[in-house]
Amino acid sequence: MSTTSTGNTGSTNPLLYIVILAFGIAAPFVMPAYIQQVSFLWIFILFALTWDLQGGQMGYNSFGNIVFFGTGMYVSASTQVALYFDLGAWNESGGENTFIHATDEYFIGLAAGLVLSGIVAAALAAFLGSGILGLRGQYFAICTLGLSVAAGEIAAGIDLIGAGSGMSTPVWPDAADSVIERGTFFYILCFMLAVATFIACKYLYSGRFGMVLNAIRDDEDKAEAMGIHTTRYKALSWTISAFFLGISGAIMGNIIGFIDPVDVAFTGATFGVWMVLMAILGGKGTLWGPVLGAAIFHIMQELFWTYFLGWQRVALGLLIILIVVFLPQGILGSLREHFPEWFGHRLEPVAVEDEK
Amino acid sequence: MKNKAILEVCNSSKSFGGVIANHNISLTVPEGEIVGLIGPNGSGKTTLFNTIVGTHPLDNGEVYFEGQEISSLRVPEIARLGMLRTFQQTRIYGGMTGVQNMRISSPLIHDSNFSTMFSGLPPEVDERSDELLEFVGLYEKRNLMSGDLSFGQQKLLEFAMALMNEPKLLLLDEPTAGINPTLINGLIDRLKLANEKFGITLFVIEHNMRVVMNLADSIYCLAHGEMLAHGLPDEIQNDQKVIDAYLGAS
Numbered sequence: 077m078s079t080t081s082t083g084n085t086g087s088t089n090p091l092l093y094i095v096i097l098a099f100g101i102a103a104p105f106v107m108p109a110y111i112q113q114v115s116f117l118w119i120f121i122l123f124a125l126t127w128d129l130q131g132g133q134m135g136y137n138s139f140g141n142i143v144f145f146g147t148g149m150y151v152s153a154s155t156q157v158a159l160y161f162d163l164g165a166w167n168e169s170g171g172e173n174t175f176i177h178a179t180d181e182y183f184i185g186l187a188a189g190l191v192l193s194g195i196v197a198a199a200l201a202a203f204l205g206s207g208i209l210g211l212r213g214q215y216f217a218i219c220t221l222g223l224s225v226a227a228g229e230i231a232a233g234i235d236l237i238g239a240g241s242g243m244s245t246p247v248w249p250d251a252a253d254s255v256i257e258r259g260t261f262f263y264i265l266c267f268m269l270a271v272a273t274f275i276a277c278k279y280l281y282s283g284r285f286g287m288v289l290n291a292i293r294d295d296e297d298k299a300e301a302m303g304i305h306t307t308r309y310k311a312l313s314w315t316i317s318a319f320f321l322g323i324s325g326a327i328m329g330n331i332i333g334f335i336d337p338v339d340v341a342f343t344g345a346t347f348g349v350w351m352v353l354m355a356i357l358g359g360k361g362t363l364w365g366p367v368l369g370a371a372i373f374h375i376m377q378e379l380f381w382t383y384f385l386g387w388q389r390v391a392l393g394l395l396i397i398l399i400v401v402f403l404p405q406g407i408l409g410s411l412r413e414h415f416p417e418w419f420g421h422r423l424e425p426v427a428v429e430d431e432k
Numbered sequence: 433m434k435n436k437a438i439l440e441v442c443n444s445s446k447s448f449g450g451v452i453a454n455h456n457i458s459l460t461v462p463e464g465e466i467v468g469l470i471g472p473n474g475s476g477k478t479t480l481f482n483t484i485v486g487t488h489p490l491d492n493g494e495v496y497f498e499g500q501e502i503s504s505l506r507v508p509e510i511a512r513l514g515m516l517r518t519f520q521q522t523r524i525y526g527g528m529t530g531v532q533n534m535r536i537s538s539p540l541i542h543d544s545n546f547s548t549m550f551s552g553l554p555p556e557v558d559e560r561s562d563e564l565l566e567f568v569g570l571y572e573k574r575n576l577m578s579g580d581l582s583f584g585q586q587k588l589l590e591f592a593m594a595l596m597n598e599p600k601l602l603l604l605d606e607p608t609a610g611i612n613p614t615l616i617n618g619l620i621d622r623l624k625l626a627n628e629k630f631g632i633t634l635f636v637i638e639h640n641m642r643v644v645m646n647l648a649d650s651i652y653c654l655a656h657g658e659m660l661a662h663g664l665p666d667e668i669q670n671d672q673k674v675i676d677a678y679l680g681a682s
Contacts, residue, residue: 279550280550282552283550283551283552283553284535284536284540284541284548284549284550284551284552284553285549285550287528287532287535287536288536288541288549290525290527290528290532290536291525291528291536293527294524294525294526294527294528294579295523295524295525295526297523298519298523298524298525299525299536300507300508300511301485301507301508301511301516301517301519301523302508302511302516302536302537302541302593302597303508303509303511303512303516303539303541303542303597304508304536304541304542304544305508305542305544306508308544308549309544309549312549361527416576416577420529420575421529421575421576421577422575422576423572423573423575423576
């Protein structure tokens with residue numbers, strides 16, 4: 077791990093990128109049976125990265141980022157359906173789907189859904205952010221927690237999108253199988269989106285945007301006193317996270333095929349909490365921490381499901397406790413604390429030894 | 433007063449509940465000078481700073497910066513006009529390195545629209561940052577986490593960050609508090625140099641009499657939220673009211 081860099085300092089070994097990209101490209105061929113798990117891994121990495129954009133880099137612990145995920149899911153599914161059919165009639169027909177999308181309708185609808193889900197989720201974040209990002213610390217956390225709970229309840233009350241009984245997404249057209257299989261198609265979307273999110277984060281952290289977020293995290297009053305437009309950066313950071321989360325929601329909705337307002341879309345108790353844990357496990361406030369954390373968390377989670385069936389929630393809960401107690405700084409955070417020189421925090425040039 | 437006023441406070445008052453922290457304070461800071469502000473603990477010095485830079489809204493009175501009324505502006509807006517303050521409890525970005533602390537303090541950050549927010553900073557910023565870190569003697573430690581620096585070093589870093597921001601007027605809240613006495617002389621020299629070389633007007637709250645008498649061109653003295661005296665350092669030093677306020681005579 078010593079070759080990976082964190083945050084704004086140091087440089088990353090290019091070999092790491094090659095290995096990860098090779099894994100991403102080879103995965104559907106090498107382990108086709110696990111294609112959905114690996115798809116989820118990419119989405120989890122996206123979760124952790126986008127959460128860290130506020131929670132780690134900016135110091136605003138959000139428990140409400142799942143709202144944008146669920147919003148994207150619903151926006152995309154609704155767009156895909158409403159472009160060709162009557163949305164109300166679609167949802168009334170329930171699971172017994174009498175409407176079938178033609179191949180071109182399916183893919184055009186999906187493309188429109190993906191784009192719109194990102195835009196709507198981002199707009200929602202900009203709107204919410206301009207209001208509640210004025211709250212600090214635990215008040216922000218509680219407020220976003222409320223948002224994530226409320227969002228599920230609100231979605232469960234809207235008949236147009238299926239209310240509490242949920243909504244099914246358009247069925248994959250069989251004709252498309254001759255070109256690409258369903259699982260592979262969505263795997264590629266997940267992979268590309270995760271890579272795009274990573275590149276976006278890396279770019280943001282390399283310039284003034286990342287520095288301003290860090291300044292807000294370390295001392296927001298000081299940042300204001302230095303004349304920084306803190307509100308603008310805070311709202312934009314949330315908007316960017318929401319954009320990627322919205323698209324990831326759109327893809328997840330289509331992978332799962334059925335959107336339940338509380339169990340699939342606005343899953344505050346699972347995905348909503350996991351995105352926080354994954355970022356903390358890997359090391360919040362670092363670029364690679366969330367990636368590492370998501371990978372470890374996802375593997376552990378799958379192992380628990382396989383080997384501790386029936387006790388998997390208990391094992392996961394135990395893991396969460398262990399993370400918070402023993403690795404509050406996360407893996408990369410602890411490494412940085414104990415080996416600061418690996419991350420470029422060293423005296424240079426060697427100065428006269430004086431009080432430290 | 434030979435120079436025109438850069439900062440003018442007229443009849444400023446501020447109370448918190450029943451506590452009158454400032455009452456009808458008026459003062460003038462002439463451009464290019466170093467003005468000191470002294471007063472016993474609790475006399476309202478920091479409150480005055482907070483009202484000037486916009487942290488606390490004024491109850492009444494006006495504040496003019498370069499002739500512009502600023503008492504209704506918010507903290508970051510005032511900072512962008514070129515009036516900056518440092519904090520009594522030193523405030524730096526502890527989770528960032530010294531270099532990052534400096535870069536983020538560049539006045540270029542004030543310009544934040546969609547095109548500049550996502551861009552980097554030009555190399556001049558790094559050059560300037562290196563110069564100023566050298567100026568305060570922290571160049572060797574520029575890549576350490578600034579939260580790991582000693583208190584005195586953090587104070588110096590905060591000062592360097594303020595200079596990096598290229599303010600016209602710098603309000604310093606007890607710049608020498610908690611600093612090792614041998615470092616204080618160096619700091620006084622640097623404050624004077626910043627005033628002469630970079631042309632920054634300084635308005636300094638200071639408890640250390642030796643420092644303020646050495647540094648300031650003129651001094652204001654606050655007591656119990658009221659302006660007690662104003663004059664040259666010598667006059668203030670021998671002013672019976674000031675001596676009484678400090679020694680607690682009735």
